[in-house]
Amino acid sequence: MLNQLLRKLIRSASGRTQWLLAVVGLSIALLLIFAAVQVQVNYNDLLHGKTNQDSVANFLVINKLLNNQTYGNATLSAAEIDDLKKQSFTEDVGILTPxxxxxxxQSYSDRFPFYTDISFESVPAQFIDVNSKDWKWDEQSAFIPMIAPNMFLDFYNFQFSFSQNLPQLTQDVVKMIVFKVNINTPNGVVSMNGRVVGFSDRITSLLVPQEFMDWANQRYSINQDTKPSRVVMRTKDPGNPQLVEYLKGHNLVTDADKTRFSKYRQIVNTVVNISWITGAVMLLFALLIFTLFIQLTVSSCKDEIELLVTLGASPKQLQRFLMKQFFPANVFIVLITLLIVTGLQYWVYSILSQQNMFVSAFTSYYTLLTALLILLVLWITNRTTIRKYVVQQQK
Amino acid sequence: MQIRLQNVVPVPLREKILQRKSEVWNTNIVFDQGHWIKIKAPSGTGKTTFIHTLYKIRNDYSGDVWWGNQNSREVTGDALAQIRQQKLSIIFQDLRLFGELTARENIELNRVLQEPFYEGAMIDEMAEQLGVTHILRQRAGLCSYGEQQRIAIIRSLMQPFDWLLMDEPFSHLDQENTRKAAALIADECSKRKAGFILMDLDEDDHFNYFKRVEL
Known part of the structure; x- marks a missing residue:
């Protein structure tokens, strides 16, 4: 009843258009802010979500860009490798030893005559994604275990075998074949047995265990230069624009295909940032208009408020009433915009899932949290404005 | 609640007041709970100033006004509202109704500002007694002064109080209506065991006063 009477006395200030402007402004501001949060969350989902994870892409083989300036000196110094290790996007760095x-x-079998010159590479064990009990070597070992890139086998099966009239080979068949590995030494050729124990997409070279590499290099090396020229790096996010920027700045190159996301990512970041800033500025203006609106209402009902206080209405009663007048509109706007963003999110979800990209079907907790935070800001703004002007009116 | 004045002198009237003898200004005077006080105040002696000082609408005075054991200067904000809702009710000389509200709404407002002292039906009962039932639905701004004054009287009686402050409460009423209004006021004060302070220009016998003083 009291509120009904107060509503009759304290009419909202005449500026209906102003009110509408504030409502529209706040709605757009909130839409932009919520959308920015949601897009950021979606993008993170796409990048780091388990269903979207691509383990191969997280390992980058990095070497110096070979051009006229670096020709003949394309090795990586210890300082350069240390610096790379220190970067925030780096999880681990391993040196590839050639x-x-x-x-x-060459093959032992006449039915399958096969011979090729070859070079090996080795990498610390934690970078290997083949689980094989045979992946170990010492001087007593019967054979040298090798990991071949899938690419090699594809190249053999779909090109080489046709041109040489050789049978196609499955991974399992290849793993059964014992090869003859010949190493040229100053004292003639040393032969050993070798066997492929697994295939990998991670590093595109023929890998042997580090122990064998160290042993063989020490014994048979024809030059003593031991500076590494390639490293393998593990990173959470190969699409990180910082990473791409770093590589470029240090004359380093990697598989461009793996870092191609960084470009999209930069665009998304820019769009999100613009959305953020625009949203924040609009929120500020909307808050300002709301504040002015409250001020206008209170000052246009100056006489009524004065008499109400004279008759015994408490400042608390008036503040509570004014809060009830102004705040529900804000809550309503927050809910409506949240609903719109939820709708948009569901739409994005259904479109992306057709392309096997998975984001959540609903708005994220972060967006809801943002909504709560903004509600709090609105509440505080409303409350302080009302307090300020009601108190001012009494003086 | 006892009301006590300690050497109260309104600043704008200082010269005038100090020149003459007053039983109220610049003295120590105590009004005990339940006493019915008549203060006779010729024009220009600060009648309305006195009521407004007691009700704390004005602060431009020297000396102190005590509400019970509280100095009224120190009571502000919600505490002041509490005093006005529970302890002090008032009938202004200039009536001070909301012109945009109906007569009933004006009364209702003072009824629901606090936990209601009376049911809403009491409005009709009192309006009946004072002969203003027919204007209850009318906008207060459109009522005659006589009607407005009776609305203001009913409004002041809708709330709980220890003291009713009245500033020429019958100035717009004829004898018959004054008699009815005084009877109602006397009734309501008795019910609450409340006192009142009635300010008027002349002597009168509307009530059985406990004390008559001159301003």
Whole structure:
């Protein structure tokens, strides 16, 4: 009843258009802010979500860009590798050791005559994604285990075998074949047995265990230069624009395909930032208009408020009433915009899931949290404005 | 609640007041709970100033006004509202109704500002007694002064109080209506065991006063 009477006395200030302007402004501001949060969350989902994870992409083989300036000096110094290790996007760095001796691989079987010159590489064990009990070597070992890139087998099966009239080979067949590995030494050729124990997409070279590499390099090396020229790096997010920027700045290159997301990512970041800033500025203006509106209402009902206070209406009663007049509109706007963003999110979800990209079907907790935070800001703004002007009116 | 004045002198009237003898200004005077006080105040002696000082609408005075054991200067904001809702009711000389509200709404407002002292039906009962039932639905701004004054009287009686402050409460009423209004006021004060302070220009016998003083 009291509120009904107060509503009759304290009419909202005449500026209906102003009110509408504030409502529209706040709605757009909130839409932009919520959308920015939601897009950011979606993008993170796409990048880091388990269903979207691409483990191969997280390992980058990095080497110096070979051009006229770096020609003949394309090795990586210890300082350069240390610096790379220190970067925030780096999880781990391993040095790829190349073989520094001449070697070839050939088959024992006449039915499958096969011979090729070859070079090996080795990498610390934590970078290997093949689980094989045979992946170990010492001088007593019967054979050298090798990991071949899938690419090699594809190249053999779909090109080489046709041109040489050789049978196609499955991974399992290849793993059963024992090859003859010949190493050229100053004292003639040393032959050993070798066997492929697994295939990998991670590093595109023929890998042997680090122990074998160290042993063989020490024994048969034809030059003593031991500076590494390639490293493998593990990163959470190969699309990180910082990473791409760093590589570019240090004359380093990697598989461009793996870092191609960084470009999209930069665009998304820019769009999100613009959305943020625009939303924040609009929120500020909307708050200002709301504040002015409250001020206008209170001052246009100056006489009524004065008499109400004279008759015994408490400042608390008036503040509570004015809060009830102004705040529900804000809550309503927040709910409506949240609903719109939820609708948009569902739409994005259904479109992306057709393309096998998975984001949540509903708005994220972050968006809801943002909504709560903004409600709090609105509440505080309303409350302080009302307090300020009601108190001012009494003086 | 006892009302006590300690050497109260309104600043704008200082010269005038100090020149003459007053039983109220610049003295120590105590009004005990339940006493019915008549203060006779010729024009220009600060009648309305006195009522407004007691009700704390004006602060431009020297000395102190005590509400019970509280100095009224120190009571502000919600505490002041509490005093006006529970302890002090008032009938202004200039009536001070909301012109945009109906007569009933004006009364209702003072009824629901606090936990209601009376049911809403009491409005009709009192309006009946004072002969203003027919204007209850009318906008207060359109009522005659006589009607407005009776609305203001009913409004002041809708709330709980220890003291009713009245500033020429019958100035717009004829004898018959004054008699009815005084009877109602006397009734309501008795019910509450409340006192009142009635300010008027002349002597009168509307009530059985406990004390008559001159301003």
């Amino acid at each position: 073989s520094r001796f001449k070697a070839s691989v």
